[in-house]
Amino acid sequence: MKDDMDLSTRNKIMQMLKTSGELTTKELTDQLGITGMAVRRHISILERDNLIVSTTVRLPMGRPAAVYRLTDQAEDYFPKKYHAVALDLLAELEGEAGENMVNHLFDLRKTTLMQRYESKMANKDLEHKVAVLSDIQNENGYMATWEKSGDEFVLTEHNCPISRVANKYNHACNCELNLFESLLDAQVSRTDCLANGDKKCVYRIRPQ
Template structure:
């Protein structure tokens, strides 16, 4: 039996679109051997969830046909080994020019991120700055939440690290993230737990300046 047939209908549709490219509801129905109404219900839900998008294709004859394709969000559901290539390249670079160059690369990335985000931090209360930082990290895939302690300081927790495989090998990535937080918030920030050092999450204690 085809392994794809064992998947739930939603996952089967995603795999079909990944393998075949854009498909119409009729083509998906024909492949899945279920009713077109059921297919359209799945497509509607997946489009609402941001996993697929539709576009009209004009025909030489007849009415235009809607076809469905994967969004960038859906593409992220499929395995990718970018980190392996990155680690290989960093390893080669380290062997050629030394560890100091690796540190400089991470620092340049930190400086680039600072330039990218610092304007959004200007002129807002400190609490809003912490909220904005959490939002930025969430958008970058860190699954971030924050809260304010009784002492007035903030605790920011990252439950995921999109670059964990790299950070596990190169702690400079973690050091630069901490430095970035300090720079954007202009306050003392301490990391008390780190995913790259066998922690369950990354935890930052942010001193309240107000």
């Protein structure tokens, strides 16, 4: 219970810094209604986690004070509705140029990603390629893991940053499957898909 209260207090501090920009320890203490020692403990944890940073400023009266603000990393903790913007833009494009143009856009993205990552696959066997692909997907927020199962490899994605887009425009999933086949130079089949309501995306990979 105490851990939940501590987390709630740190969330409040981040919300306050988000709306105010910068605050001193005293300002945080006054607004939260808790002791200065408790605020400093929470601040120490937030600094350790690279969510806030401080600078020392001179005040009109008294000693210089530390002023706290959010780091760039902290922005990830606040709601972002990028998918809504993306869906709106794709709907506008579909209305103006048709579904084929939307599909063409996903094809272009696949080509761009292929050009970006194919050098990482050069001169590697299939197992190392799967490991590299898993790392690439993790860097992009897919929470990927992989394992060898008999004579095939299984790549599992526990998160899909574009699931809402892919749910409406399934060609995005087809492009990802084709991208994996091209990067790995292997047979790839998808047995589970987050965009279709499954709990994860699962790819089964076999040598050509």
